[in-house]
Amino acid sequence: MITHRTASLFGSFLTGAAALALLSGCSDSVSSAQEPAQPVAPEQTDSDYPFQNPALSSEERARDLVSRMTLEEKAAQMYDKAAAIPRLGIHEYNWWNEALHGVARAGHATVFPQAIGLAATWDEDQMLEVATTISDEGRAKHHYYAAEDVYAMYGGLTFWSPNINIFRDPRWGRGMETYGEDPFLTGRMAVNFVNGLQGDDAEYLKTVATVKHFAVHSGPEPSRHRDNYVANDADLWETYLPAFKMAMDEADVASVMCAYNAVWGAPACGSERLMVDILRGDLGFDGYVVSDCGAIGDFYYDEAKIETGEAHYVAHDYVDTRAEAAALSVKMGTDLNCGDGYGNKMDALPAAVEQGLIDEETIDQAVIRLYTALFRLGMYDDPSMVPYADIPHSEVASDENIALSEDTARKSLVLLKNNGILPLAEGTKVAVIGPNADNYMTLIANYNGIPTQPVTALEGIKAKVGAENVSYALGSTIAGDFYTDFSPVPADVLFHRTDSGELEPGLEAAYYADPDLSGEPGVTQIDPNIDFYWERGPVENGLNDEFGATWEGVLVPEESGSYLMKASRWSKATVNGEEVGSDPIDLTAGEQYDLTMTMNFNSGWPRDGLEKFAELSWTRADRDLEAQAMAASDDADVILYFGGIDATLEGEEMGVELDGFLGGDRTHMDLPAVQEALLEKLEATGKPVVMVNFSGSAMSLNWAEENVDAIVQAFYPGEKAGVAIADLLWGEFSPSGRLPVTFYKSVDDLPGFKDYSMANRTYKYFTGEPLYPFGYGLSYTSFDYSDVSVPGSHDAGEPMTVSATVTNTGEMAGREVVQVYISHAERANPSVPHVELVAFDVVELAPGESKTVSFDLTPANLGFIAEDGEMVTPSGSSATISIGGGQPSFTETETAEVLFASN
Incomplete structure (x- = not known):
């Protein structure tokens, strides 16, 4: 019998006919009770394929596999909902998963502080522990789903996190997903988050981390599909790129997501300068690139070409056709297209080849990158070879993990x-x-x-x-x-009528296997109210079921008043035949109101198939x-x-x-x-x-x-x-x-x-007086800095060690964030910061306790970016180094001047 653990990794460690038989199993090959069906006969039973041989490198295996695909099959692998190839034993795979501050959109998981709160800890070790826990839960959830042959959205091992864009403007709504406004802090947090997600095994990835959105991207949201942003070279390398570079250099991040907006006149995912010259060239990135969802469609969508039904979708209108958009994105290095609600995917690539817009070899390279990542995840190997394959599902939301979330919250x-x-x-x-x-x-x-x-x-x-x-x-x-105080409509006001017309508690519920409610219901029952989260579908007990539901009954309020009511996603509700919405409903105590709610949980875009819930809630609007x-x-x-x-x-x-x-x-x-x-x-x-x-x-x-x-x-x-x-x-x-x-x-x-100029933005360039500065925070105790050690003269082309002694001078134990800043005496160009964070660490000190904290500053920390984007090693000039609990202008810090010796 094939074990669940084996099935969770596709079972393709088997060889020859046995492997192909297992791999070509249909999507319902494991029942809801997790009993595997008999393998489906393969279309061919030739000798072992090299791509099944774990002794080969991941890239060698990927090249062999891709060489056996047709052009149409290759194109189908370059879409986030990658299609199965049964004749090769390749099942479907959904590349889209999220792990911003916990495994997301797949039901229960430990929920850590949002990314901006993680950054507020200023704690690299804490970040590494958090991300390691997230990847533990991600692995456990993935194998739980795969054991039942479920490869759905938000169930995979390829996470589209972290978001390391610079929060350059506080108006940006997605800034909460970032690590803040400073490139160095963002980069340090990113390195630890990526390392925690991807693991520390020399051969296998634990999960894939994806740094996003490359690279000049931070709002506005309403116009992100059509805006063009321009960053000068100095701002590009001083602000927008450093965190990406750190994630690549220090964490070997496996994936990058390109952005919606255009940069320097070309859509980001189709920009030769951004994607070819900088990403693949200057930064040396050799992983795979995924588009933001719908970004490839944005290449050619315009007001005249597509309508949503209610409003026009206005985008770049950069090329004319789907084939041109697909070809351009792949030629510029985008390997995977996260599609959109309008059917855009990479299926136009065969036509693009026929039209001479792209050659098949370029497509091959993209698919090879994708499958190299999947082989590195161990998806085609014996689970005993993969160090992360046996993490139990009990790891998800364990008490230990939730305690870590609480500890992280305290520090944030x-x-x-x-x-x-x-x-x-x-x-x-x-x-x-x-x-x-x-x-x-x-x-x-x-x-x-x-x-x-x-x-x-x-x-x-x-x-x-x-x-x-x-x-x-x-x-x-x-x-x-x-x-903010909506709550489920309680059971004590919900009833249904019996055949004799009497009211009895609860609503009549009917659950259908068809989300469109056709046929006979598979389950009928009386539900006390509508407040559900299902891990499994209520009709067929599957982890990724589509289904529909209806609830009918009578609402009898206990208090008269004006009520706001809302139905959860995928649902609509009516009271006396009128659909509930944004307007309050006047209800009278003791009166009977006919109540209905329908739910259609189907596979439309996007679909959170692993997260199924229904709720009818209300609040009073007349208080x-x-x-x-x-x-x-x-x-x-x-x-x-x-x-x-x-x-x-x-x-x-x-x-x-x-x-x-x-x-x-x-x-x-x-x-x-x-x-x-x-x-x-x-x-x-x-x-x-x-x-x-x-x-x-x-x-x-x-x-x-x-x-x-x-x-x-x-x-x-x-x-x-x-x-x-x-x-x-x-x-x-x-x-x-x-x-x-x-x-x-x-x-x-x-x-x-x-x-997108950084002039007068963030603490590094702001010339006004902030309400609270970057790096600021108070304590219940106090800390003193002494014995600051900074070389009087130094060759800025070499690392430089600085240190200070920190003493808790208060009466309470405390955790101090030690911050090191540099300020150059002369600003060579406007992109040289007034002051810049170059190091930080945290220390835990009992009352009266002292510790010496040392920092090794790199030449990059000591230098600055010239107007042409090149790093300058200062020579014959001086800079001030400050060490303390915040920025030198706002917090008591110890400072020392260093003279950068002439070369």
């Missing part, structure tokens, strides 16, 4: 202000107020898995000090009419939220305000348009007006106010900085956020997170969003 929290109110004293009665106090979205952000132990701030505080010491009120919407907040504060000693934004307002290409937000981006950085008004009234009570701000981007918390007693920046802290926040507020640990971005006072201080 940044204390921005504290007038002495924190830490809170034992016995303090608190009012927990604000739209983010009990908001699940602040935990998970975007590109997320489903947490198994989520703890909101409200839940964490109640658990910490007891519910009797906590009063709670939502206080306001998060912005406009966006409510006096402000009055409730003021009442909640009456008996409290301290008001804890939880505000900011969440990933329903900022993110990737979203349909949001209201004050402060547009299409996923920010139009200003102010706290939403409805929150600021509430915060001012809470402060007017005279009680101490502590604000915890959630956001993936910088916020202009100007009023709060001047008026509230303490401010904590939480970013999006992962599933154990509430535990970490409560422990910080009550002093279980000293906060140590540091800002990976500058918090500006106003968007008016910034250049235009589409201006």
Whole structure:
């Protein structure tokens, strides 16, 4: 019998006819009970193929395999939904998976702090441990799916993470996915994340990491499919490329994703300068390149060529046909096309060959790169040969992994202000107020898995000090009419009618194998309410099933009021025949309302086939939220305000348009007006106010900085956020997170969003006064720096060692982020930073304890980029080295000058 473990790796370690018989099995060859079917007879049973021989190199095996494919088969492998080739024993494979801060979009997984929060730890070792855990879970989940012959989207080993674009403008909605605004910090975090994903085996990759989006890409979101960005050579090599270079040089990253936008007039995935000259040439990248999803279609889409049904899709209109787009992208080095909702894939390549747009040898090279990666993953080898093939499914969301998420959350929290109110004293009665106090979205952000132990701030505080010491009120919407307190419609208001017309609890549910609800239902039952997550399909019990469902019954509200209702994705609901949507519904207590909901879970694009859920939820839209907040504060000693934004307002290409937000981006950085008004009234009570701000981007918390007693920046802290926040507020640990971005006072201080010049951007070039600087963060203890050692004179072409002694001079144990900056006495050109981070480390110190921290600065750290993009080794000039807990202009640091000796 073929074991599950064997099946999970395609079984192709077998040779000859046995291997081909196994490999050509159909997609349902393993039943829902995980009992394998008999192998399907192969189309041929020739002697062993060289590509099956693990003694050959991955590239040799890939070349042999590709040589046996037809042109059409090759083209089908260059699409993210790669087709099976049964005659060669190759099954389908979906290249698309995500692991930004945990394995994403495939159901349960440990949810770590969002990437921007990971960066706020400034901790390379922590990042390596987090990424190693993510790849453990990714491996375990993949083999779990593959054991049942499931190779679906979000089930593979090729992760499209991390996002290492530079967060150059705080308006960018996807900035939360990055490691911040500094190339060096981003690069160090990227190296450790990639190493954690890809593993440390000399032969096999644990998973594939993909650095994205190469390389001049950071918004705006609404126009990303058609914008053209221009970066000068100095900014290119000083800001936009260093993190990519570090990931290639130090972590040998296996994959790169190219971007939607055009650069220097050509679409990024079709830019000869970007993809050929720089990526394959200057950077020496030899892995495979995948397009962002739909980016190849953007080559030729324009307003006249395609309609979505409701609006025109406007893109680059760079070439005229699909064949031209496919040929150009592959010739420029794009090996894999993540398609889109309009059918774009690489199937036009055979026509492109026939038209003379590309030769087959160029296509061969692309497919060889792809299969080299798959062979390096061990997908075609005996599991006993692959060091990561036996990670058990129990590793997913294990207690140990979730404890790591909690520890990482603690290290990511940044204390921005504290007038002495924190830490809170034992016995303090608190009012927990604000739209983010009990908001699940602040935990998970975007590109997320489903947490198994989520703890909101409200839940964490109640658990910490007891519910009797906590009063709670939502206080306001998060912005406009966006409510954050939707909850499933409860079972006690849902009924169905019996044959005699009587009401009985629960809804009549019918589940269909056909997502379009044809035929007879496979399952009928009474569901208490609609609040489901399925790991397996409810009809046929498969991991990747399509299915449909209907629920019918009667809603009998217990309270009269105006209700907002919403149905989860793939679903629609009606009340008395009217579809629920963005408008409130007036309901009367005790009245009976006919209720229906239908769900069509099918394989449309995109489909989260491994993540199946249904929910009908509601909230009240007629409450006096402000009055409730003021009442909640009456008996409290301290008001804890939880505000900011969440990933329903900022993110990737979203349909949001209201004050402060547009299409996923920010139009200003102010706290939403409805929150600021509430915060001012809470402060007017005279009680101490502590604000915890959630956001993936910088916020202009100007009023709060001047008026509230303490401010904590939480970013999006992962599933154990509430535990970490409560422990910080009550002093279980000293906060140590540091800002990976500058918090500006106003968007008016910034250049235009589409201006990709770095002038007056980020801490390195900003000439104004920030609200909170890059690298900033307070502690409950204090640290002193002494004995700074910097050479008085040095050859900048050689490494240079600097050091300092750090002492905890406070009364509490603490973790300090030691930061080293360089500032050149003379700026040779405008792209030379005013000040630049060149090293950092973390130290844990008990009260009174000292440690000496040393850093080896490389010539690249000591040099600067000339206007032509070349690295300059300074000679005959001087620079100031500062070592401390932040930037020299904003934090007490020890400084020393070094003279770079003439060559």
